[in-house]
Amino acid sequence: MTDEPLLRVSALSKFYGSRVGCDNVSFDLWPGEVLAVVGESGSGKTTLLNCLSTRLLPSSGTASYRMRDGQFRELYRMSEAERRFLMRTDWGFVHQNPADGLRMTVSAGANVGERLMAVGDRHYGKIRATAVDWLSRVEIEEDRIDDEPRAFSGGMRQRLQIARNLVTGPRLVFMDEPTGGLDVSVQARLLDLLRGLVTDLGLAAIVVTHDLAVARLLSQRMMVMKDGRVVESGLTDRVLDDPRAPYTQLLVSSILQV
Amino acid sequence: MPTPLVVSDVAKSFTMHLRDGIKLPVVAGVSFSIKAGECTVLGGPSGAGKSSILKMLYGNYAVDEGQIIVSHEDGLIDLANASPRTVLAVRRQTIGYVSQFLRTVPRVSALDVIAEPLVERGQEREAARGRARALLAQLNLPEKLWALPPATFSGGEQQRVNIARGFITEHPILLLDEPTASLDATNRDVVIELIAAKKAAGVALLGIFHDHDVREAVADRIIDVTAFAPGKLAA
Numbered sequence: 001m002t003d004e005p006l007l008r009v010s011a012l013s014k015f016y017g018s019r020v021g022c023d024n025v026s027f028d029l030w031p032g033e034v035l036a037v038v039g040e041s042g043s044g045k046t047t048l049l050n051c052l053s054t055r056l057l058p059s060s061g062t063a064s065y066r067m068r069d070g071q072f073r074e075l076y077r078m079s080e081a082e083r084r085f086l087m088r089t090d091w092g093f094v095h096q097n098p099a100d101g102l103r104m105t106v107s108a109g110a111n112v113g114e115r116l117m118a119v120g121d122r123h124y125g126k127i128r129a130t131a132v133d134w135l136s137r138v139e140i141e142e143d144r145i146d147d148e149p150r151a152f153s154g155g156m157r158q159r160l161q162i163a164r165n166l167v168t169g170p171r172l173v174f175m176d177e178p179t180g181g182l183d184v185s186v187q188a189r190l191l192d193l194l195r196g197l198v199t200d201l202g203l204a205a206i207v208v209t210h211d212l213a214v215a216r217l218l219s220q221r222m223m224v225m226k227d228g229r230v231v232e233s234g235l236t237d238r239v240l241d242d243p244r245a246p247y248t249q250l251l252v253s254s255i256l257q258v
Numbered sequence: 259m260p261t262p263l264v265v266s267d268v269a270k271s272f273t274m275h276l277r278d279g280i281k282l283p284v285v286a287g288v289s290f291s292i293k294a295g296e297c298t299v300l301g302g303p304s305g306a307g308k309s310s311i312l313k314m315l316y317g318n319y320a321v322d323e324g325q326i327i328v329s330h331e332d333g334l335i336d337l338a339n340a341s342p343r344t345v346l347a348v349r350r351q352t353i354g355y356v357s358q359f360l361r362t363v364p365r366v367s368a369l370d371v372i373a374e375p376l377v378e379r380g381q382e383r384e385a386a387r388g389r390a391r392a393l394l395a396q397l398n399l400p401e402k403l404w405a406l407p408p409a410t411f412s413g414g415e416q417q418r419v420n421i422a423r424g425f426i427t428e429h430p431i432l433l434l435d436e437p438t439a440s441l442d443a444t445n446r447d448v449v450i451e452l453i454a455a456k457k458a459a460g461v462a463l464l465g466i467f468h469d470h471d472v473r474e475a476v477a478d479r480i481i482d483v484t485a486f487a488p489g490k491l492a493a
Contacts, residue, residue: 030343033343188364188365189364189365191364192363192364192365192366195363217363220342220346221342221343234320234342235317235318235342235345235346237318238317238318238319238320238342238345241313241318241319242272242313242318242319242320244273244320245275246275246276249274249275249276250275250276253276
């Protein structure tokens with residue numbers, strides 16, 4: 001176990017004019033940890049995710065990331081090029097809508113291979129073999145490698161997006177409602193797949209979801225957000241089984257039983 | 259060897275914010291310790307707070323007051339105030355837990371559900387599966403079920419998966435929440451044997467057993483939880 005966190009977030013705030021996006025959020029994330037950020041729409045969870053992944057710059061606060069050389073770097077002080085490099089290699093971002101994270105008009109294999117080329121791989125045979133391997137890990141048949149994602153179902157597109165993100169061996173993956181918009185049976189399969197990959201690869205992940213069942217299954221730790229603020233945080237099973245904040249109690253009591 | 263677990267003056271209540279903030283006190287002044295190689299049993303009627311105490315010791319319920327000192331990796335940790343990361347480390351290495359109900363994950367086989375705690379502790383997956391097979395055989399779970407996800411199993415079958423998952427590791431502390439509630443006599447006896455083996459290995463066990471025969475067979479000491487009723491403290 002490493003004694004230093006991978007990501008340190010301190011007093012992060014984002015305001016849109018006078019409106020609050022997220023307010024004064026602080027936490028540490030360690031390697032291998034999955035943190036779920038839950039709350040209803042408009043609670044600021046996606047704003048937080050976008051700030052952390054540097055797709056959006058915060059109004060104030062800091063976030064530092066431990067690079068592969070062990071040095072902490074201040075994310076918002078990096079150059080644009082450095083941030084893009086991090087995004088392409090050490091990080092992944094799984095969008096709710098696969099079309100936002102995939103190139104819909106190039107083949108499945110190229111979608112996976114492109115990330116490899118971004119980190120300097122040039123050997124066609126090797127890239128293709130790795131792509132085949134990753135497609136099989138996300139349960140996409142090898143004979144679909146030359147098809148465009150346009151021809152894939154929603155669940156397959158999402159699995160392809162995951163393969164595209166994980167192929168470079170990232171250490172931190174951001175996920176925005178990774179199972180949103182999918183059928184329940186497809187959701188279960190995807191969750192199980194994600195859970196296996198995260199454990200096997202020892203990934204750290206920050207997963208934004210409004211679905212508490214998804215949070216329970218994927219994460220060890222959880223933050224509950226409301227109106228841009230963190231109202232409760234802790235171990236996922238503690239927060240769900242013994243919710244303390246009024247808003248968390250409301251969320252937990254609103255789950256439909258089947 | 260230090261005492262594995264010392265609980266002192268622990269109190270717990272639930273505040274129901276959706277019900278005008280009424281406060282439901284559960285237990286107060288909970289103080290006891292458990293010893294290595296012994297099985298301590300929490301006794302008392304339903305609703306006395308036995309399960310709540312176990313859940314606080316596992317970090318599953320928050321603690322309002324008091325300390326839960328656990329001996330973890332050559333040090334002492336207060337679980338009542340530990341960070342989530344520390345609680346996870348304690349669960350991985352020090353405190354095991356057999357809950358009343360199995361929380362199933364879709365598509366994961368019974369064998370892997372059971373092997374998982376060993377894999378998390380760094381054991382090789384195949385070796386962990388081997389150990390899981392041995393336990394399932396001992397608990398008389400039909401072999402044709404091993405490769406299936408336990409979601410569709412009967413209550414007794416799920417409970418045996420749960421027991422195997424809890425007993426597979428060598429955690430020095432093991433919490434048992436009615437592990438025998440839905441088992442037949444043969445399998446109850448197997449659990450009694452498993453508990454005896456844990457005691458012999460120096461594990462400190464703390465459990466809730468409503469079954470009188472099981473309790474008689476395993477208990478070294480019974481703690482009456484009604485003594486921790488919230489009203490009593492003030493009197």
